[in-house]
Amino acid sequence: MLKIIVCIKQVPETQDVRLDPVTHTLKREGIKSIINPFDLYAVEEALRVKEAQGGKVTLLTMGPPQAEEALREALGYGPDAAVLLSDRAFAGADTWATALTLGRAIEKLGGADLIFTGKQAIDGDTAQVGPMLAAILNIPFVAWARKLTFTDNNRLQVERMMDHGYDAVEVELPALITVVKEINEPRMPSFKAKLKAKKEPIPVWGLNDLGFQPEQVGLAGSFTQVVKVFPPPARGQSETWEGPAPELAARLWQRLKEMGRS
Amino acid sequence: MSLIFYAEKCTACGQCVDVCPFGILRLEGGALSIAEGCNLCGACVEVCEPEALALPEEESPSPRPEVPPDGVWVFAEQRHGELAPVALELLGEASRLAGTLQAPVAAVLLGDKVDHLAPALLTGGAQKVYLAEHPLLAEFLEESYAAALTELAQKFQPEIILAGATYAGRAFIPRVAAALKTGLTADCTAFAIDPEKRLLLQTRPAFGGNIMATIITPRTYPQMATARPGVFKALKPASSGEAGSITGQRPVPLNNLVAGEIIRVELESLKTSPQSRFIKTVAEIKERVPxxxxxxxxxxxxxxxxxxxxxxxxxxxxxxxxxxxxxxxxxxxxxxxxxxxxxxxxxxxxxxxxxxxxxxxxxxxxxxxxxxxxxxxxxxxxxxxxxxxxxxxxxxxxxxxxxxxxxxxxxxxx
CATH class of the missing domain: 3.40.50.1220 (TPP-binding domain)
Known part of the structure; x- marks a missing residue:
């Protein structure tokens, strides 16, 4: 029986996130919260491992109370249980404080043989929480996995994406794996699981449940601090041309050559 | 810690709602509501004319430890004896930052039979190259690379560590930061130094590039960041024909004209066998330019x-x-x-x-x-x-x- 944990995150649907043309700030009104798209591949892979090897899949997320929606939605794909980590003291956590909180929860759950995360969350795009969580739990990990094969009960061969192509590495369990979307094709949520998900009790663990002091977690426990946010540098004047192809091509090449010289 | 709001001073002008980059401030029926997710960036405080919003004073800030002695480090990523271009780009940037800090620049070179790369790092801006050669480092492996860099950082105490935001860098650098219990900023596109506080100002895009954020690591060392390839300038750009492939012939007699020091380190952390191992490269991307x-x-x-x-x-x-x-x-x-x-x-x-x-x-x-x-x-x-x-x-x-x-x-x- 493998104990499998999938860490997921509720994120704003960034394709809807738009900058206000006047104030250059993000307009969040009416923007849907979704499960971080990469996490769905992590959930799917966990379910596939469970189906092949036997085991239990538990979902874990840290977030505001409404992150429970993300857990219920993800339960609709078939995981067995879910835990929400939510406390005002957790708010404003950087990747370290997030990983620390998740790590403590995983210990409270009795540890795991296999932990999955998506390769990164689409709001912050840091890809740091997974590797940091592995460090905190002191277990090996492989990032950017596109294929998993069990070589024996306790060993996984993982194909991972790299700048140069793909490598195969072998890792002993317990281990943490971050997955890219190439790894599988997530199934559709099942009607039965969705029904069950509606009624599934989801424990909410806060500061005291995890035995933290307020200064260890959230903004206070973070090692990094945002000091300034600003709109990206404005693009130069845009120009659009129409006309016969050779003319357009010549104009473009002229421009590129000028750029090359400057 | 959270944003301080003096409701009695608020005129419900809505300025703060407009500037909040996280969209968590709302005016509802003439009253300001602050949702969760504030990270105290201070944008609202700056525009609030009646001073109804304030940032909390840091509660008993833990004193910042003494500045570590070993300056700015660059992780010199290489594969099969070829340097990743980002290594030299970051050495260029590190040299500029170190100039402001009046601190040394060092490159960390991990691999197996890679000493021929050291001279390029010295000419690229490093005053020192920490060289750790080991069969376990011949191919990139998160665990071994993280253990090696962590051990070096603990031993020599850098003030800053920069690494390329490559697949390898983004995989193992977070593990190093967590092991060193310090902050890390991913995927930076600009760096600067706050000379007064000696802080590394790390700027990166967030929300898919819709906003830029400047981030600091105020209380711990080293200050760590990964940086996008292609953004920073190497000190001496390689001629275009050999971009990305600074392959020297081995063995290279270390050129006397190259100033600097090469420090070979025997790593303790690689003496225990890792729980993961490299098997093989299963597919190589054929492009000449990644x-x-x-x-x-x-x-x-x-x-x-x-x-x-x-x-x-x-x-x-x-x-x-x-x-x-x-x-x-x-x-x-x-x-x-x-x-x-x-x-x-x-x-x-x-x-x-x-x-x-x-x-x-x-x-x-x-x-x-x-x-x-x-x-x-x-x-x-x-x-x-x-x-x-x-x-x-x-x-x-x-x-x-x-x-x-x-x-x-x-x-x-x-």
Whole structure:
């Protein structure tokens, strides 16, 4: 029986996130919260491992109370249980404080043989929480996995994406794996699981449940601090041309050559 | 710690609501509400004329430890004896930062039989090269690389560590930061030093490039960041013909003219056998220029219509010394492997020149490329969103314009 944990995150649907043309700030009104798209591949892979090897899949997320929606939605794909980590003291956590909180929860759950995360969350795009969580739990990990094969009960061969192509590495369990979307094709949520998900009790663990002091977690426990946010540098004047192809091509090449010289 | 709000001073002017980059301030029935998710950036405090908003005083700030002695480190990524270009780019940036800090610059070179790379690091701006050679470091492995860099940092105490935001760097650097119990900022595109506090100001895009954030690591050392390849300038740019492949012949007698010190380190952490091991490289991307390091990217979308038309992009990319990218649509159609995908579910790139061919510019694609220096769009549809981010847009049939452009370049280059 493998104990499998999938860490997921509720994120704003960034394709809807738009900058206000006047104030250059993000307009969040009416923007849907979704499960971080990469996490769905992590959930799917966990379910596939469970189906092949036997085991239990538990979902874990840290977030505001409404992150429970993300857990219920993800339960609709078939995981067995879910835990929400939510406390005002957790708010404003950087990747370290997030990983620390998740790590403590995983210990409270009795540890795991296999932990999955998506390769990164689409709001912050840091890809740091997974590797940091592995460090905190002191277990090996492989990032950017596109294929998993069990070589024996306790060993996984993982194909991972790299700048140069793909490598195969072998890792002993317990281990943490971050997955890219190439790894599988997530199934559709099942009607039965969705029904069950509606009624599934989801424990909410806060500061005291995890035995933290307020200064260890959230903004206070973070090692990094945002000091300034600003709109990206404005693009130069845009120009659009129409006309016969050779003319357009010549104009473009002229421009590129000028750029090359400057 | 949370934002302080004096309701009695609030005039419900709404200025703060407009500037909040996280959209968590709302005016509801004339009263300000503050949702969760505030990270105390202070944007609202700055615009609040009646001073109804304030940042909390830091509660008993833990004193910052003494400045570590070993200056600015750059992780000198290499594979099979070839340096990743980002290593020299970051040495260039490290030299500039170290100038302000009056601190030394060191490169950390991990691998097996890689000492021939040390001179290039010394000429590239490092005063010291920490060299750890071990069979376990011959191929990249998260566990061994993290253990090695962690041990070196504990032993020699750098003030700052920079590494490339490559697949390898982004995989193992977070593990190092967590082991050293310090902060890490991913994927930075600009650095500066606050000279008074000796803080590294780390700027990165967030929300798919819709906002920029400047981040500090105020209380712990080393201050760590990964940085995008292709953004920073190497001190002495390699001549264009050998960009990215600084392959020396082994063994290289260490040139006396290269000033600096090479410090060989025997690592204790590699004496215990790791729980993971490298097996083999199963697929090598054949491109001569990897996407992440390319200064020029030619990217195609569904407008290409067929797999064979990828060749058109390849021809153009070859002429410009660039790489070929693709949208999710082109990848899902099976025209080109996933490794080429640019966008939210693929790679994020920021080349000097990005030529978008036959792609409409869905938001998911734009977030992966909109930080590029100069964007050219070629599309039949003048209303395609890609034209809104393009510096130069050409409206027309790609099957006319791209061949004409290829002709033009060939004519010019003889």
């Amino acid at each position: 996407l992440g390091a390319a200064e020029v990217i030619v990217c195609g979308g569904r407008g290409l219509k067929e797999a064979k038309n990828i060749k058109l992009l390849e021809e153009l990319a070859d002429l410009l010394g660039g790489a070929v990218g693709a949208t999710r649509g082109a990848v899902d159609a099976g025209w080109i492997p996933y490794a080429h995908q640019i966008g939210q579910t693929g790679k994020t790139v920021a080349p000097k020149l990005y030529i978008a061919v036959g792609l409409s510019g869905a938001a998911q694609h734009l977030v992966g490329m909109q930080s590029s220096d100069f964007i050219v769009a070629i599309n039949k549809d003048p209303h395609a969103p890609i034209f809104q981010v393009a510096d130069m847009g050409l409206v027309g049939d790609l099957f006319d314009i791209v061949p004409a452009l290829i002709q033009e370049i060939k004519k010019d280059k003889g």
